[in-house]
Amino acid sequence: MTVGLGGCNLFAPKSSNAPEVAVGPAGTIAVSEMGGRLGLTVQQNSAHSATMGNRFNSVVFFADPGGLAYVNGREVGEKGGLVVVGEMMYVPESLEQEIRRALQTRARVVSPPKRSPPAKRSPPLAWTSQLKYGPVVIDAGHGGRDPGASYYGYREKDIVLDVALMVSEILRASGIDARMTRGTDTFIELNDRAALAREVGAKLFVSLHCDAAPNRRARGFTIYAPRDRMRQASSFAAAMERSMLTTNMASRGIRAAGFRVLVRTKCPALLLEMGFLSNRYDARLLASKSYQRAVARAAADAVTAYLTK
Ligand SMILES: [Zn+2]
Incomplete structure (x- = not known):
């Protein structure tokens, strides 16, 4: 293992300006629009997945299978509803409230001394x-x-x-x-x-x-x-x-x-x-x-x- 002090290039959030003007299917909004409404920076946005976040939160959207949204590793909302048009991902507008509820307003550092409960088994x-x-x-x-x-x-x-x-x-x-x-x-x-x-x-x-x-x-x-x-x-x-x-x-x-x-x-x-x-x-x-x-x-x-x- 290596010895020495760590670097100091702490994460500097990118600003998300330049909102995309694009129209998706009814009831959906572009990922960039969702980021803007939630005050989150879009870090990555492809036809397959998108991530956005701030210092304390990370939101991930997966287009397959049928659409999944995770806030800080926890699934939110109903499965499905994500739509890919061209290279743009559109997410259900209704997710905004669900994501907002799941966002943390500060860092939560817990120090569990014991073994955590086992993670879920492999999917079916x-x-x-x-x-x-x-x-x-x-x-x-x-x-x-x-x-x-x-x-x-x-x-x-x-x-x-x-x-x-x-x-x-x-x-x-x-x-x-x-x-x-x-x-x-x-x-x-x-x-x-x-x-x-x-x-x-x-x-x-x-x-x-x-x-x-x-x-x-x-x-x-x-x-x-x-x-x-x-x-x-x-x-x-x-x-x-x-x-x-x-x-x-x-x-x-x-x-x-x-x-x-x-x-x-x-x-x-x-x-x-x-x-x-x-x-x-x-x-x-x-x-x-x-x-x-x-x-x-x-x-x-x-x-x-x-x-x-
Ligand atoms: Zn090791």
């Missing part, structure tokens, strides 16, 4: 045929007899599993075939993690970790790409960094590394250190559901953007 089999993109392998680091970093009562293996479950759930909800190297607290050899990615013909591989350093002031997230295939992973890494900056965690940059899970995969692969468990502040964030959800959304957004571009 009927969904499988609708998974149009992928497969993508989401790798929760460590597990079982290998707890990973352990500080302030938090264990890396628990945090990364929770986030990995959330990432997979969001991806499947948006039609992406997400596979996990582990969905429970089990030990898996590094070689087997990479082998799974090769066996299923993964299009992308993302390994989730928490950092640790002797210097307890070290903070921030770091993205590692395979040092022998930096070029292959570079655009995915850049998408991941952009997406992760929306969590307000500072970036320590994109770095080359020889980690086995990276080197032995064939597809574009990244290892994401989501923050420092050895830093008291980062540890509290990493253990909080709100930051976990934000990271899960950021990682899922980067995967979605890459696969659907």
